[in-house]
Amino acid sequence: MSGEFHDSVVKALGDDALRQHLRRAMDSLIEKRLAVFPDQDALQALRRYGMAIRGNALSKLPQLLERFEARCEENGVHVHWAETTDEANKIVFEILQSNDVKRLVKGKSMVSEEMGLNHFLEDKGIECLESDLGEFIIQLAGETPSHIVMPALHKSKQEIAELFHEKFPDIPYSDDVDELTAVARGILREKFMQADAGISGVNFLIAETGTLCLVENEGNGRMSTTVPRLHIAVTGIEKVVEKLADVPPLLSLLTRSATGQPITTYFNMIKGPRQPGEKDGPQEVHLVLLDNGRSRIFADEELQATLRCIRCGACINHCPIYTRLGGHAYGTVYPGPIGSILEPQKEGLERLGELAEASTLCGACGEVCPVRIPIPKLLNRLRWEGVRQDGTGETSGQGRRRKHSESLAWKGWSSLASRPVLYRIAVKSACRFRRLLPQQLGPWTHVRKAPEIAEKPLRELVEVQGFTDE
Amino acid sequence: MNESRQKILDRLRTVSREEGGWLQRRVDKRAWSEEEKVQRFAECMSAVRAEVYRTSEVSWVKDLQRILKSKGAHNLLYAPVKPHGKLLLEDFSSSGIELLPYDLEVERWKRRLFEEMDASITGCRGAIAETGSLILWPDEEEPRLLSLIPPIHCVLLPAEQIYSTFSEAVDIQGWVEGMPTNALLISGPSKSADIAQVLAYGVHGPKSLVVLIIP
Amino acid sequence: MPRTVYFFATCLVDMFYPNAGLAGMALIKREGLKVIYPRNQTCCGQPAYNAGYRDEARKVAAAQLDLFPGNHPIVVPSGSCAGMMKHHYPDLFFGKPEHAKAVDVADRVWELTGFLTDVLNIKLKDLGEPLRVALHTSCSTRREMGMAHAGESLLAQLDAVEVVEQTHKAECCGFGGSFAVKQPEISSAMVRDKTEALRATEASLVVSQDSGCLMNIGGAIEHQGEGPKTQHIAEFLWERTRER
Known part of the structure; x- marks a missing residue:
């Protein structure tokens, strides 16, 4: 990872236009969120409630999943379980195959990104069209989402206009957002009509009622889950909540935290397929529950908080690192702070442990998380997991980031700093011989002057000033 | 497949956790009068470019005709069996707007639905003042797509059915007792900000949402 | 109001910003409090903690726990070192014999400016130029x-x-x-x-x-x-x- 991540960081930082674009976008998202949470006390109370709801659900996750599955079966929804993304892809493919599906439309789903579902199905000759406007754009561009809520966030209006012009040369060039939107509407309406199947993600699963909840603004989610005769939803096993009453507060936290909207245009609650007498809706509904490392994350009491996430992206919007890099530099499905705790656990520390280090631990993410995931604390925990050697715990790739030189340096430092007398001598000598110390400190001094060691340390000056130690 | 189910559940179960009912749930609601709720609802709806009209039992059909004409609609998709559908049938013939019943399975007229419909009208199961949301429970008479495919979607909303919050609606209406195959909250016309964070309306669903509030 | 405080100056203030340390102590002293500077203080352990080297961090942190025997506030002229001691010591020593002591220290830690305003309610008279x-x-x-x-x-x-x-x-x-x-x-x-x-x-x-x-x-x-x-x-x- 290291080289790769470093290269993409340097590349992203070199793109001034991207950085300015991101800054403007993030500023506006931050402002919008603030505007819909006018009352600080109410916000904090709601965050505590959101945390409790998600925490409660996780505390009985296996029971809730079984209850949910039982309700789904009563409702006529077929539930499938997949340990890995490969397995999930195969399940989806088999359902499509047995329904003779050639063309499908997709609603936005980060789990399907996790699965690499589009590529998998296209390789099998199934047309797989993204219908969320942002996803549609990046699919046209052959890219991946740079944000979990706004997939095409990194693209400017002009870039999108040029992309449309290149892909649809018959349509006159325009960089008017309404016109671009109308172009997409025209193309996609045709596709919704023709599609044999729709694939979507899920925002919440309700164990009590066996309901699949989808949050969206555009209506493409509703189209994908209503017009074609077959609907397949894919989601992670952690998305379940216990009761219907748990949903309103989470929905409110989700939309307000994500984009500063009091609510999205559509909140779509799906119980099951078309019933006799009904005139529309899919004839079959399937749900694929994906594990892909989640049950391992679940096993750790502290890291389990990762699974509370409701995918609002507020941590991303408030992250100073993401604002500098954009989502692609992370090289992962989930970027930003949530990605930096989720991805190393999912993919292993040996591959992605560096992401946990790509944070100043400034705390902006944890401050806004609607379900109070202590992201900085978990980043710190993963740094430890990366170098710890005791072999306990579940985190994949534990200890694999330990470097001999680094661990020696910390050992030396701790020997010194835990021996006051020695430490005193060391500090005093550093001050005395400060002129002899190097003024070039690697990358630090590329953009900064080296810090200046004082002529005398505080520990000497306090004595002169008459402060005692008792 | 069943094997994966077992393995996943087994892994989750090894983490010993007791099933406790420690979560204190609460119904979040506001002490708003009906008028306050109507106002709040209308404000939220207007903020996302939905059109809200306060009309009456006797005049809504005329108001609807006027609105649809001003929008240049030539037809209206509706549910003939619903009480409001029957009223429409009595009073729409002179308007020049063709009434079309949604009475076939979608597969039998998909292209027509997508390409020829200008507007639709549905009832609703109430609304939410706090967020400006309509509650729709599609059924056999008023199918799911009635509120999605036509570019103009009109909704009749009795003022007394506006709840202060989503939480309150779920609680008072007893949703847990049984929900339809598809239930919806609709809070404005379809929209997106996926192009450069600029808000655009009418992406895939209706371009306009018209709410007629009946006292 | 407390009558005595411990001043934990932090390793950076010690070596790079000693005048800041002196000033912090002087501000508290001027309010009539006794300021104790435990001379065996070194570092809160944060650098190693944030690098993931918890054993090394704990070793250094443990060496600070005995510096504050009296029941007085511990004032730290740094938000991050104060945060380390207040919020991470209890975790760092969880399940270790020093845990109770670490919690006791954590409970008494104050960041300097917060201490000046929220505890001392300090009133300042500006004598400087614009x-x-x-x-x-x-x-x-x-x-x-x-x-x-x-x-x-x-x-x-x-x-x-x-x-x-x-x-x-x-x-x-x-x-x-x-x-x-x-x-x-x-x-x-x-x-x-x-x-x-x-x-x-x-x-x-x-x-x-x-x-x-x-x-x-x-x-x-x-x-x-x-x-x-x-x-x-x-x-x-x-x-x-x-x-x-």
Whole structure:
């Protein structure tokens, strides 16, 4: 990872236009969120409630999943379980195959990104069209989402206009957002009509009622889950909540935290397929529950908080690192702070442990998380997991980031700093011989002057000033 | 497949956790009068470019005709069996707007639905003042797509059915007792900000949402 | 109000900003409190903790736990070191014999500016010349310690000081301890933006509660050339208000 991540960081930082674009976008998202949470006390109370709801659900996750599955079966929804993304892809493919599906439309789903579902199905000759406007754009561009809520966030209006012009040369060039939107509407309406199947993600699963909840603004989610005769939803096993009453507060936290909207245009609650007498809706509904490392994350009491996430992206919007890099530099499905705790656990520390280090631990993410995931604390925990050697715990790739030189340096430092007398001598000598110390400190001094060691340390000056130690 | 189910559940179960009912749930609601709720609802709806009209039992059909004409609609998709559908049938013939019943399975007229419909009208199961949301429970008479495919979607909303919050609606209406195959909250016309964070309306669903509030 | 406090100066103040340490102690002493400087103090252990080396961090942290035997507040002129002691010691020593002691220390830790305002309710009389000042509240002081109000209200008490606000003032300066070394490019981009925002205020001085931020911001400004000076807020408050 290291080289790769470093290269993409340097590349992203070199793109001034991207950085300015991101800054403007993030500023506006931050402002919008603030505007819909006018009352600080109410916000904090709601965050505590959101945390409790998600925490409660996780505390009985296996029971809730079984209850949910039982309700789904009563409702006529077929539930499938997949340990890995490969397995999930195969399940989806088999359902499509047995329904003779050639063309499908997709609603936005980060789990399907996790699965690499589009590529998998296209390789099998199934047309797989993204219908969320942002996803549609990046699919046209052959890219991946740079944000979990706004997939095409990194693209400017002009870039999108040029992309449309290149892909649809018959349509006159325009960089008017309404016109671009109308172009997409025209193309996609045709596709919704023709599609044999729709694939979507899920925002919440309700164990009590066996309901699949989808949050969206555009209506493409509703189209994908209503017009074609077959609907397949894919989601992670952690998305379940216990009761219907748990949903309103989470929905409110989700939309307000994500984009500063009091609510999205559509909140779509799906119980099951078309019933006799009904005139529309899919004839079959399937749900694929994906594990892909989640049950391992679940096993750790502290890291389990990762699974509370409701995918609002507020941590991303408030992250100073993401604002500098954009989502692609992370090289992962989930970027930003949530990605930096989720991805190393999912993919292993040996591959992605560096992401946990790509944070100043400034705390902006944890401050806004609607379900109070202590992201900085978990980043710190993963740094430890990366170098710890005791072999306990579940985190994949534990200890694999330990470097001999680094661990020696910390050992030396701790020997010194835990021996006051020695430490005193060391500090005093550093001050005395400060002129002899190097003024070039690697990358630090590329953009900064080296810090200046004082002529005398505080520990000497306090004595002169008459402060005692008792 | 069943094997994966077992393995996943087994892994989750090894983490010993007791099933406790420690979560204190609460119904979040506001002490708003009906008028306050109507106002709040209308404000939220207007903020996302939905059109809200306060009309009456006797005049809504005329108001609807006027609105649809001003929008240049030539037809209206509706549910003939619903009480409001029957009223429409009595009073729409002179308007020049063709009434079309949604009475076939979608597969039998998909292209027509997508390409020829200008507007639709549905009832609703109430609304939410706090967020400006309509509650729709599609059924056999008023199918799911009635509120999605036509570019103009009109909704009749009795003022007394506006709840202060989503939480309150779920609680008072007893949703847990049984929900339809598809239930919806609709809070404005379809929209997106996926192009450069600029808000655009009418992406895939209706371009306009018209709410007629009946006292 | 307490009559005695312990002053835990932090390793950076000790070696790089001793005057800030002296000033912090002097500010408290002037309010009539006795200030104890435990001479065996070294470092809170945060550098190793944030690098993931918890055993090494614990060893150093353990060496600090016995420095504060009396039941007095422990005042720290740094939000991040205070945050380490207040919020991470209990975790770091969880299940270890020193746990109770670590919790006792944690309970008594105060970040300096928060202590001055929230505990001492200090009143400052400005004796200095008119000056334009910007405040960079460190992320730990702001978020972990919840003390963003303290620095602002202290500066507001200085009559001749005009406090100017930089854009994105709540954003991190890009220091982050080992982050600045491990991710130098991102850190550089962040500190460049931070110094630009600070320069744009035309302040002649930037103050902060944390030595790490000062090193980063101050070092960058100096490297860039002319620009505002940087100073620890304690040193600034003391200089503005001391009777000569």
